[in-house]
Amino acid sequence: MRQALSDEILMSIDKPARYIGNEVNMVRKDLSTVDVRFAMCFPDVYEIGMSHLGIQILYDMFNQMEGVYCERVYSPWHDLDHIMREKKIPLFTLETQDPVKSMDFLGITVQYEMCYTNILQILDLSNIPIYAAERTEEDPIVIGGGPCTYNPEPIADFFDLFYIGEGETSYRELIQRYRENEKKGGTRKEFLQQAAEISGIYVPSFLDVSYHEDGTVAGFSSNNSHAKNTVTKELVMDLSHTYYPEKPLVPFIRATQDRVVLEIQRGCIRGCRFCQAGQIYRPVRERDVEFLKEMAVKMLKNSGYEEISLSSLSSSDYSHLNELLEFLIETYQGKGVNISLPSLRVDAFSLDVMSKVQDVKKTSLTFAPEAGTQRLRNVINKGLTEENILHGCDLAFHGGWNKVKLYFMLGLPSETEEDMRGIAELSERVAETYYEIPKSERNGKVNVTASTSFFIPKPFTPFQWAPMCTKEDFLNRARIVNNRMKEMLNRKSLKYNWHEADVSFIEGLLARGDRKVSKVVYLAYQNGCLFDSWGDSYHHEYWLKAIEDAGIDIDFYTTRPRKEDEIFPWDFIDAGVTKEFLLREWKKSQKEEVSPNCKVQCQGCGAVRFGGGICFENKN
């Protein structure tokens, strides 16, 4: 096997196995039978990228297509990045170790905003021009996909096209049109025109955006007759008869997700108003439980993994959860396979399951109330009540648990000091619940850990209109929580953690940015920003300088209140949920009114038109 890196280089960097490929279940193809080569990239370090289920699904899908070879690319860590630049080694794929530049496509999945500079690193190290406008017939077609591309605008200049929505549906046609164009000897632009006609495909260079004097968007107009004015997200309606990686790739080094991952459903019925995933993956679609059982068995057999975990936004809502868990426990208990549970709603059933598969003394209970008071939980439409939490804790404490983790957000719309103090007070009541049970039944001391992250408004959520707090405001709020924590009677059992505010602020800018923000990303990268989601690698001063040099007013994007009729940079994308619905939810939130979930009562979000999922299932 050829290696792109010499032994000397591999021996002088950290974790060389990140770059050698050759893992279990890696696909090998005879290149003479391949006419389309697709490099699939997760722009972060190997251990993170290899843990991503979406890539594994697409890797499996592409490699099932005849004549198509899908290979993987991850971000070289800082140490190798320096060496590659110094020695002018072009970025390569893991499978064949061939240069990325020699591929037909480079597909990049964009899972979080703080990986944007890593995207530029990938292009740069591949010797592909960073700006799409500068690319030639020699360069691969650069495609973006994943949740962040629901607002592709801050990175639009760097991509030839975006695939909006779930990958299982339109790639076959895209590849077909590529082949036809190649056969005709068509140009890059001709292919992009062909691509623009496909459902879910957005070609940024074919869309013009005009702005008002105040900097807000005035309108969109397509400048090419092949391109649509609105791009509708793609989604798979039948998740039980589609691609799923029966033979998952098994890395040599320990990945973040070192286990079989079983995606039980897509979407979420809950409609929390801050959550983007809960909106863009509507409607909820479950996978057939028999399909899941079969996959679990096959994947464990083919990978040799010793652990399996279930994945979804809200696993307790999956209608066959009991059956699936019972099957897994029955089939695998005592056979060296751990079952790692997703965060389930804490009730008698889940506690029973947990006590079977985990060591109660070592695991903690997790709750995500997100806000400290019922009033604010109503504002964000988080169904969890204090009673739910305390009752769940009481049950668990009697069952031997003594560690509780609580997750909150600070800076939510309408948050008052009372809500902030409520975080400490709720934590205190959890501790009190523990000490209410007789000493003889307790299991030592209780540990309650409350963590807060800072609220960042995201596109396609009811809070897309909401202003974000300033950094000072954020830290001030954390201080209020912290002070209140110290006043609590059981303070010795309570622990409080809060996030850095700097990164959140940049994330806020990128999340709701427009095309003008791409300059900031470009300059930040040039200043040396890379791996921004890794605390140690993050350089706030480089970002601030980039913002200044790009002439961008960050407050315009973050702290500015939006008018109800403002056109947003992402409004040309149809994510399934209508803007009217989102606005309705925004107004309800201001009146502190909750919306029942999809199972209880349809809220008319617009996703019904996809013709399936929860919208058509029996309601009770």
Add this chain to the structure above:
Amino acid sequence: MKIRIKFAKYGPVKFVGHLDMLRYFQKLVRRAEIDICYSAGFSPHQIMSFAAPLGVGMQGFGEYTDIEVHSTKSSKESLLSLNRSSVEGVDVLRYIALPENTPNAMSSVAAADYFVTEREGYETEPALFEKFREFMALPEILIEKETKKSSAIIDIRPMIYDMECVEDGENLGIHPMAGKTGIFLKLATGSVNNLKPELVLKAFYQYLNREFPVFAYSVSRLEVYGNAGSEAKPDLKPLDFFGEEIL
């Protein structure tokens, strides 16, 4: 029932470290459906023990791990399913039963064979064999050996059981070594005495009075030995000598 597995690790997989190799084997035996024993408890682990760990970047052609199984198929069938489930660069060579009281792979290691070849594109010693033969004739080889806390001058000569200049690696019995020139070393290995081949090369360059070019030589481990004799009268045998084919 105790099983000893002999395997080779070569090509890019040589960059997979020892602990990751352990994890690799845990998954490999599951894929191959070997009926391995687990420890009790909430996170049971397989009963598995590796002989001397191989450094990152070094190839191994006679590596060992011992496992404990409830039941087993024949050596032949087990080898087949293990190799079917393995990747390019990890070949399982033998699968043999050990007598009940055999000490585990880790504790029984006494020596190992290495083959040192020159890497292309690096400056090595031009008169390698001639100089190395002089080096081999030295009655004692003193070198500074650094431990975590201190360093000491030691004589490594007694830990070198054999040294040879090899014109053609064909006779070494390891297929990928055929046609290669290099230096063969048999060195004390294990928990009592342990000499790494790099230290011998360092000593050689110290003797040449030149700086040791770290990347100029590539080292492969060919075989690992246990002691079938006594401490006073050692009798070195490859670790697979201690087991028997399962029919």
